[in-house]
Amino acid sequence: MFSILAVDDSPSMRKMVSFTLTGAGYHVVEAVDGQDAFEKAQTEKIDLVLADQNMPRLDGIGLTRMLRENPKFKTTPILILTTESSDQMKQAGRAAGATGWLVKPFDPNRLIEVIQKVIR
């Protein structure tokens, strides 16, 4: 069973993502911001990270950068959820080592589709 770390500072989004992924048979670890996610990533087995970009304390790109420094997360897929589809944002995502991006709002089915593309 794959474990997904779902990071979002919005409780309703977190609940929805978690519900969607659990329903699709994934194990979900929730985190309320990048810092929280980084701490949880140290102790949990994580197969994929799904992180919102805009969060207090540590944003999605910052989290990506920190995770990539750890050999354990060298190849873990990291998807950044964002409402910004700006070039700058994507360049930064790519430079930080993100696997890909997903635009909000997304439909639950779409989310599952994308995740199935990167973990099977």
Add this chain to the structure above:
Amino acid sequence: MAEVQGTGGGADFDLSQFYEIFFEEAGENLDQMEQMLLSLDLASADDEELNGIFRCAHSIKGGAATFGFSDVAELTHHMESLLDKLRRHELQPAPAMVDVLLESADASRNLLARHQSGDTGEAADTSALVRRIAALAAGEVPVASAPAPAPVAPVAEPDFETFDEPPAEPEPQAPTPAASESKSGLRSLEIHVGPLERPEQADALRELFRDIPDLGTIESLPSPQADTRVFAVETASSDEDLLDLFIFHVAKEQVRITPRQASVPVPAPAQEDPDEVEARAAAQRPFGFFHDAPGSPIASFGLFEGAPGVPEGETTTAVSAEPASPAAAPRAGGAAKTGQTPLEASSIRVSVSKVDQLINLVGELVITQAMLAQNSQGLDAALYQQLMSGLADLDRNTRDLQESVMSIRMIPMSTVFSRFPRMLRDLANRLGKKVDLVTQGEATELDKSLVEKITDPLTHLVRNSCDHGIELPEVRLANGKPETGTITLSASHQGGSIVIEVRDDGRGLSRDKILKKAAERGIEVSDQMSDSDVWGLIFAPGFSTAEQVTDVSGRGVGMDVVKKNIQSLGGSVDIDSVEGYGMKVSVRLPLTLAIMDGMSVRVAEEVYILPLSSVIESFQVEADSVSTIAQGSQLVKVRADYMPVVALDKTFQVPRTGDAREGNIMVVVEADGSRVALQVDELLGQHQVVVKNLESNYRRVPNISGATILGDGKVALILDTGGLVRRARH
């Protein structure tokens, strides 16, 4: 890629189960945004604050779009765009921006409330707000009459919605005329991609056009070089948007977009109405805040070429990722300033009814414990040593448990205080006054039910201070005061009660005016009255010192109602004032309504509880100090004062067995500023009692405010001292 669906995208997903969480969260975000906007220092806006406000709008937008409340998503999207420019320092914060953002927050609240109540009633039209925000975001100085923009498409009902067609939006500025723009808004472009190590990478661009609805059409053209691909594209999207999409397949530097004369104009699909195409094109022109509008047809996800974690064969591999300068992504330093800890792990939400049930159970436990304590009093401590020590532990634990449970219902005063900055800001603006609000002791906690009940009286007091207290700036200057008045709200614990003060440095109360007014209204007054008695006059029903009725005062709530409401909570109000220097209103309240310090008294075989807060003194009375006057009412002389006597046995018709003499103990109680002496047989003691509501369990009884259960299991009635005093005085 399939059509992007909004709500109800998949039949197997019911998003409505998350609505409540979202409404609550959005409400919190809006409140927080409002507070931060109000405390924003326009001259030197702090990055942290701007980021915080931006994040609030951003969160609401994300949730609203996800859950299909497109009207909220659209409005907050515009707010977010403006805030984004502010936090990137592309614009300087201005009062007009704060105004429009506050109004938009209000409008969002209303839209959300409408969704929450099942989309009943007419949705408010937010197009004017959107126009104002857009104008400010475009760097325009607000003008009174904005040019009439294109009408905004009505917001569709959110039960069924797709995000693939944003409402046509007004354009705050003329679009840059794009090359070879045809009448339909479509542009013909020639796109060169290369040089590429593996030219087939560029084929991914064709898929983009296939997958993204309304992006346009793409056709391959013969290419001069082997490592380059050339395409003919018809699209309404801007070059930037196209580059944004292509970047996931090919590096930006390898793409060259040039206008091209369409030899054969590509016809729009048959069912397309030219107007629609025009509207859609308008919605996709390169404005910073349209190209990512909720529902814009953009690729909804992408994988970076060669990024870690991309599975084999999912995308074509290894393009030399050009060294990208790490963009300055906004890094919020922490939630310190937002006053909201993001860590949910430290708190949980529990419904009030569960807490109330817990309180009731603890109440029962307290009663049982009291009964055990009372029944064990006669036992021999030596024989029952273990039982006695167990009971002592039970006593202590019960008390601690009760305190902890009570504290669950306690919420900080800041929940009340936080509504005032906004209210005062609007009020002061309307009255043309300058007012600063200072709050102290916001962390002081009070029972939730009291907080709810005290909000209205406090609101009235703050309004009064602003309306009648604080003078107009020119008047203040003429009197040698700073032109900005100050209203101070403070809360503090004093003993077992909480004291909330509303102070202002305004004109204060005028003795002469009040006396004159009272005389006009036929209230008996004299010039010898003490100040505090004179101030007390403003609590008389219908008494107002306002020289003209403004729309602020005269809202049907006078000081008399304020006082009555506070007294009904077991509290009291005091006024202190110095003419020309201001006024202070102190409200004293018990911390909770569920537990009360009481004094138990015996009348014949009955036990009654008096609220300790209203007991002044008690004494044994000599028969000769009680005099009977007209209609059989009695007065008792206490030192130099005469006060009415209320014989409780007569009031409650307590049967007296033949030889029992009537009581000779008087308990002086005070309510509404007047005192009466209650005649009782015996004082039994003081203890904390759990107040039970009589009305909900039985019915309303005159002179009784509630009931409690004594240690021996008997019910004792709690006296309504206010009622008794009123009855004796009139």
